[in-house]
Every structure is written in structure tokens, then in C-alpha cells.
Amino acid sequence: xxxxKNEQYIRSLSLKKFRQxxxxxxxxxxxxxxxxxxxxxxxxxRIFAVPLWINQYGHQLKKSxxxxxxINERELKKISSLKTPNQVLAIxxxxxxxxxxxxxxxxxxxxxxxxQNPGNMGTILRTADWFGIDWVICSPDCVDRFSPKVVQATMxxxxxxxxxxxxxxxxxxxxxNLPIYGAILKGENLYNTNLKPHGLIIIGNEGQGxxxxxxxxVDHPISIPPHHEARGTESLNAAIATAIICATFRGANPTS
Numbered sequence: 001x002x003x004x005k006n007e008q009y010i011r012s013l014s015l016k017k018f019r020q021x022x023x024x025x026x027x028x029x030x031x032x033x034x035x036x037x038x039x040x041x042x043x044x045x046r047i048f049a050v051p052l053w054i055n056q057y058g059h060q061l062k063k064s065x066x067x068x069x070x071i072n073e074r075e076l077k078k079i080s081s082l083k084t085p086n087q088v089l090a091i092x093x094x095x096x097x098x099x100x101x102x103x104x105x106x107x108x109x110x111x112x113x114x115x116q117n118p119g120n121m122g123t124i125l126r127t128a129d130w131f132g133i134d135w136v137i138c139s140p141d142c143v144d145r146f147s148p149k150v151v152q153a154t155m156x157x158x159x160x161x162x163x164x165x166x167x168x169x170x171x172x173x174x175x176x177n178l179p180i181y182g183a184i185l186k187g188e189n190l191y192n193t194n195l196k197p198h199g200l201i202i203i204g205n206e207g208q209g210x211x212x213x214x215x216x217x218v219d220h221p222i223s224i225p226p227h228h229e230a231r232g233t234e235s236l237n238a239a240i241a242t243a244i245i246c247a248t249f250r251g252a253n254p255t256s
């Protein structure tokens with residue numbers, strides 16, 4: 001039986017202040033938790049699951065030594081943030097990969113400047129995974145990548161992409177001699193730009209774009225042109241723009 005204390009604790013992790021307090025977050029659903037067990041079993045603190053899921057994964061759980069509590073569908077619904085809960089919920093310790101700016105050298109990376117929408121953040125991480133982008137660096141004011149909505153939107157990319165929080169000025173990019181591309185409304189046509197196989201792509205806030213103190217660092221302002229005249233649409237969604245930009249970079253450098 002799910003205790004009131006556990007219920008309150010799990011529900012509290014939907015809020016950023018409690019995720020920071022306990023340094024934990026939640027992953028839900030059969031697919032996501034299965035990937036978690038395959039890639040980061042040491043990060044799992046505890047699992048709450050219905051009998052069907054426990055019967056399927058019991059052997060694996062026993063080998064890993066992870067604590068599992070059996071609950072019923074009604075109890076799962078109480079602690080789930082999903083409209084349709086799916087068999088299992090895991091409490092997971094947050095992680096942040098070791099990072100040195102030199103690791104950006106010779107690769108294509110993303111810097112997210114103030115991305116606020118959880119769906120956008122999750123989709124951008126999923127896009128980075130698809131296009132083989134190892135590092136996604138978030139400004140300190142970006143939405144928390146461990147929030148339930150972001151985690152679900154990543155569809156498992158959270159486990160593959162190295163994502164950190166870092167102030168832009170702490171990246172010491174001048175020492176790396178990396179080309180820096182910035183997505184802005186009046187930049188050079190993306191399709192006419194000489195796109196290098198490596199560099200840093202900056203994606204700005206959904207409403208404000210790239211903040212003024214970062215713009216001077218952009219060597220190559222780029223823009224996705226509309227087809228003829230856009231019929232009332234002023235700009236693209238940040239996640240869609242990121243996907244188009246990443247696809248174009250990879251298309252220009254297919255072997256990188």
C-alpha cells in the first residue's frame with residue numbers, strides 16, 4: 001500500500017523547488033523506465049509499479065538491487081503526472097555530466113538561451129539526439145530539464161544527450177576558436193550560409209530571442225527564410241526552428 005508520506009513526497013517532485021531540495025526527479029512509463037534501467041540503473045532510487053510490470057522486470061530488478069514497491073492502478077494515478085498513467089513510476093537521482101569547454105571543440109553543439117516552454121526543451125533534446133549532437137548547454141534561466149513535462153517530451157533523449165546548465169560567458173569560447181551561429185530573424189539565409197561541420201548554435205528565448213549581451217559573440221547570424229511571404233506568421237516555434245537548423249547543418253556536412 002502506498003503511504004501518505006510517499007504520496008506527498010512523489011507529488012512534491014513535480015515542483016522545481018522540491019526537485020532541487022531532494023536532488024531527485026520522476027520518470028514515468030514502461031518505455032522510459034525500461035531505458036532508464038538499461039542506461040542509468042545506478043541513478044534509480046526507488047520504483048513504484050503495478051504487478052504486471054513487476055512480473056515482467058522482476059529478474060532485472062532483483063539483479064540491480066533497486067527497491068520496488070508494488071502499487072495498484074488507483075495508487076499509480078494518485079502520484080502520476082500523466083493523464084493516462086502507464087504501469088510504473090521511478091524516483092531518480094539527478095545527474096549532470098562532467099563538462100570542460102574543450103569538449104565542444106570539433107563537434108556541433110547547442111546553446112539554449114532562456115528556453116521556457118517544457119515542450120520545446122524536451123523536443124530540442126530529442127532533436128539533438130536524432131542529429132547526433134552530444135552537448136546541449138542551457139542558460140541558468142532555462143526551464144528545468146528534469147521537470148515532468150520536459151522528461152516526457154524528450155522520449156528518452158534525456159539519457160543520450162549530455163545536457164548541462166552554464167552561463168554563456170563561462171564557456172571561454174574565444175579560446176576554442178569555434179564558429180558561433182545564432183538563430184535570429186534578420187540573419188543570413190540559412191540555406192546560403194557556409195555551414196561548418198563543427199561549431200555552437202545559439203537558440204534564443206521563444207519571445208525575446210537571443211539576449212543582447214550574447215549577440216555580440218555571434219559570428220554567423222542565420223535565419224530560416226519563409227516560402228515567399230509568410231501569411232501572418234512572424235516566426236517559427238523554437239523547437240521547430242532548431243530541428244530545421246540541425247537538419248540543414250547535417251545535410252551540408254553528411255559525414256561529420
